[in-house]
Amino acid sequence: MQFTTLTVTAERHLATITLNRPEVRNAFNETVIAELTGAFRALGDTPEVRAIVLTGNGPAFCAGADLNWMKKMAGYSDDENRADALTLAQMLHTVWSCPKPVIARVQGDTYAGGMGLVAACDIAVAVESAHFCLSEARLGLLPATISPYVIRAMGEQASRRYFITAERFDAAEALRLGFVHAVTTPQALDEKVAEIAATLIGNSPNAVRESKRLVQEVSGREIDGDLLADTANRIAAIRASEEGKEGVRSFLEKRAAAWKV
Incomplete structure (x- = not known):
């Protein structure tokens, strides 16, 4: 597959999908959603691939929805809005249901829909400087499509708090809540991800x-x-x-x- 918003590499049974829009903090739009869906389906069906790493290029993992995409959605009809939201829901489900284990390599801040991406992965490793935020309520929106995965990842009580307050929290809190499984220094991030990937590939x-x-x-x-x-x-x-x-x-x-x- 050819990608314009992602880079995809594979080496020794490990594939890496990198969100590659650092100029907009890897925010997603309809193209990112379509390419992520296609990449995960293709790698899920590739026998040689035994594990997948999802990460981002630049200082942020994913800032959620692209503002220009959101502006365009404001002019959509009700039917168009539903169809557009469904493509996001289907993309998240594709990540969650991928037959290969998926590691989120969270190298930076993760907001809104980006938290849905992390929650849809099986294992999450974050740098200690990363911050997280379910920011939808600040904009008069709901974290609806990501909610099944976020609630499973961090529990009902924590989800209720952060859905309604839209507070930002740090990697230590994400670890305490169980949203991420390990927190490292930036220098140790790749080593930790590689360690987990090697364990998965060895099984x-x-x-x-x-x-x-x-x-x-x-x-x-x-x-x-x-x-x-x-x-x-x-x-x-x-x-x-x-x-x-x-x-x-x-x-x-x-x-x-x-x-x-």
Whole structure:
């Protein structure tokens, strides 16, 4: 694929998607949304790719929606506004449901829709100088399309506070809330991301994919007979899979599994 707002690279099973609009703090518009959707779909379907890093070029990770795009939306009809909002919702879902694990490399400030992007990722690592803000209420708007992911990432109570106050908070607070999983110095950011990526790539690709799906599909469900049967079926299926058999064999034979690189 050819991109105008992103750069996409791949090396040794790891792909990196970089938001590349530093002049507008990597704010997104309809082109960014379309390209992110296409990039994640393509990489999700690429067998050689085992993990994806999402990051930004410049001092900000993502400032949310592009102001010029927002001005254009102000003239949209109701139907046009709904269709436009749906493309954003679908892009976020594409990131969240990507079969490959996604690491957010948060190298700078992250506002509004940018927080939705981070929340849709599986793992987030931020520099200690990064700030976060769900700023929509300041503009008379709602963080609606990002809300399913942000609420899952930082919980209902914290989401309620920051949705209605639009307060800015720092990386230490994001870590305390569980919105990000690690905070580093700028100098250590790449090393930490590489460490996590290497761990992901060293695991069974099938088990990683199915573990991600397990959390998404089991979280919040009632623990009843249907769930017990579902989880039993999942473990039975993966035990019988080629990678499941190979993993057990390699452990017993004290050797590296076939998927190790």
